[in-house]
Structures are given as C-alpha cells and as structure tokens.
Amino acid sequence: MRWKRTSGIISAVVGMFVLTIPGALAPPALAQTAAAPPIPELGPPADKRPAPAKPVPAKKLFGAKTRGAALKARAIGYYSRGCLSGGQWLPVDGPAWQAMRLSRNRNWGHPVLVDLVKRLATEAKAAGDWPGLLVGDLTQPRGGPMLTGHASHQVGLDADIWLTPMPDRRFTYTERERVSAVSMLKNTLEVNEKVFTPNVVALIKRAASFKEVERIGVNPAIKLALCRAAGGDKPWLGKIQGWRGHHYHMHIRIKCPPGSDSCRSQGKPKGTSCAVAEKWYADTKAWMEKPKTRPKTKKKRKKRKPKPPLTLADLPQACRDVLAADDLGGPEPIKNVLLPEAKPGRLSAAIAVPRPTPAMRPLEILRRSQAQ
Numbered sequence: 001m002r003w004k005r006t007s008g009i010i011s012a013v014v015g016m017f018v019l020t021i022p023g024a025l026a027p028p029a030l031a032q033t034a035a036a037p038p039i040p041e042l043g044p045p046a047d048k049r050p051a052p053a054k055p056v057p058a059k060k061l062f063g064a065k066t067r068g069a070a071l072k073a074r075a076i077g078y079y080s081r082g083c084l085s086g087g088q089w090l091p092v093d094g095p096a097w098q099a100m101r102l103s104r105n106r107n108w109g110h111p112v113l114v115d116l117v118k119r120l121a122t123e124a125k126a127a128g129d130w131p132g133l134l135v136g137d138l139t140q141p142r143g144g145p146m147l148t149g150h151a152s153h154q155v156g157l158d159a160d161i162w163l164t165p166m167p168d169r170r171f172t173y174t175e176r177e178r179v180s181a182v183s184m185l186k187n188t189l190e191v192n193e194k195v196f197t198p199n200v201v202a203l204i205k206r207a208a209s210f211k212e213v214e215r216i217g218v219n220p221a222i223k224l225a226l227c228r229a230a231g232g233d234k235p236w237l238g239k240i241q242g243w244r245g246h247h248y249h250m251h252i253r254i255k256c257p258p259g260s261d262s263c264r265s266q267g268k269p270k271g272t273s274c275a276v277a278e279k280w281y282a283d284t285k286a287w288m289e290k291p292k293t294r295p296k297t298k299k300k301r302k303k304r305k306p307k308p309p310l311t312l313a314d315l316p317q318a319c320r321d322v323l324a325a326d327d328l329g330g331p332e333p334i335k336n337v338l339l340p341e342a343k344p345g346r347l348s349a350a351i352a353v354p355r356p357t358p359a360m361r362p363l364e365i366l367r368r369s370q371a372q
Helices: 002-019 058-063 111-126 173-178 198-209 220-230 235-239 274-289 318-324 362-371
Strands: 074-078 081-085 097-099 133-135 158-162 213-218 240-242 249-254
Touching (some): 074 318, 081 318, 111 133, 111 158, 198 213, 198 235, 198 249, 213 220, 213 235, 235 240, 240 274
Antiparallel strands (some): 158 249
C-alpha cells in the first residue's frame, strides 16, 4: 500500500514537470504557440494595374482663376516659369487706351507694369505722337502658365502693345474680339511705310525710354527700320531686340520690380546693335535669293515629342500660396464694364454704355443704354 501511494505521488510530480516543458508529449505542429505569417496576396499583373494619376497641368489651375491673389504685389520666378501675387487689373478703357481680347481676361499685371502702360498711353497722346494704345495681353489674374498662347507673360511683367493706332471711338465687345492688328511688314525684309510711320518710331522710342523697361521685342525687319530711321545706334535702340513674329505689336518686358526678391530678371539684352540688324538683313536676303535644290532622297524627320506641360511642382514654391489665396476685390472683368451688342456676330458702331456704379444692376445699365 505504501509503495502504491508513493508511486502515485511520483507520477503526479513527473506529470506536472512534463507539462511545463514546451512541446513535450505533443506533435511538432501543435508545439508552436505563434501563428504562421499569412501568405501575401498577389496583385494584378503589371499590364492590368491602373496607371498612376498624372499631375494636373499648372495652366489649368491658373487659367481657372478669375481674380488676382489678395497678397502683397510680387513677381515670382522667371518670365516663362512663375506666377504673380497681388496682380492689378488694367481697366478695359482709359483716357488713352482700350484693352483688347477681353474674353481672355489677361489685362492683369504687376502694379508697376500697369502704371507703365497707363503712362505710356497718356504721355504719347499728350505729346501728339499717338492717339491711344490698343493693349493686347498682359497676364492672367495670378499669372502662371496660360491655357493658350504665350510661354512667357507668367509673372506680370510683360505687355503686348499693338502698333495699330486706337480709333477715335470706343470699340464694342465683339470688335475687341475680332478686329486684327495691322502688320507693319511689306515683306520678310521690309516694313510697309504706309503703316510704319514716324509716329510708330516715336511710340517705340518713348516706350524704350522708361527706366523700368528692360527690353522690347519687335520683328527683325522693324528693328532694322528703327535703326535706319534713327540714323544708327542710339542708347534707346539698345533695348530693342529683333524677335521672330512680333510684326504687328511690340512686346514690352520690364525689370523685376522692388519687393520681388524671388523674381529673376533676364538681364541686359545682347546683340541689339544696328550692325547686327544689318547683318540679319544681308544674311536673310542671301538665303532667300539662293537657288533651292531638292534633295534626291527625302529623309524622314523624326517627330519630336511635345514637351510635357508645366505642373505646379515645376514652379516656385510660393506659387502654391498664390493659388490658395483669397480673391482680390475690384470690378468684375468684362461683364459689368462692357455689354455685348445685340448681334454678337456683327461688327457695329460702338455703343455708349454708362459706367456702372455699385448701386447699378446690369439690367439698369442695359435700360439706360437703350434709352440713349
């Protein structure tokens, strides 16, 4: 009996000891206490995976803004890669100017540029040199890349001024959309003296005289005509550059204004001497007169891939703040300033529309214009 009792006690102690040993008396599969890692799920094959989202072109972001940014006035970045903070709106009509192509809403600029356009218009008219400016594109309300057209004009420091004199009446909305500027050229090498008058020379010279102006781009034939009209190199001609196109307008570009620390200026123009203009004439004429021979075998030209549009990541960091800023106050462009005529498809005489006041509604403006 004593032996049985002792053996029972020994068996119980041994059993408890065995249970404390991991994996004892258990199959290997049951001995592991941690769960095995799950098998990773396989994604779709590469050819069936959705393409990564493309960044939105910056021109769509800036083109959607209809008002300037309620921030300090600053030109940010470079003329062809930047934006405009605190842009100012050039009124569509002034004592010596009319803005054209109003549907584009590009009559915005840095306050220094807007002031310069106004001064050029009023001073030229007061001097009897020019009856008034027809102003083309400045920039969008917040600058930046544009939906169509210019690669530059992004920082509010560029202005296109037509070389067509302003008429002695007010253009209608449709006329401002459809009337074309007059080319100054007779052919590739020469200006048309019927339209390229001494008054055109006086206007361009006056524009170049402003200290804020860094350079003015005109067609190379116009540059040559300016040199010959001035009798050779003059200080103001050093700002005039021959640019392709630009046969019906001058492209005014001003320096980075004070307070625009992140603005990068283009610097003093080079190759603007009258000797360079004469060389352009001689080289171009020789090329035009040289007999052209067709190659025996035509080489296939490789199609160049278009450059991808600029995105917000391509612009200065401050342009994000410009896009996110509140709208500037001021007049609503176009709608409350000009009323389209009854037949938009027809060019008619200008309608004298009263200036709107804050208390006047569009319907009241229309009634007053019809009563006149």
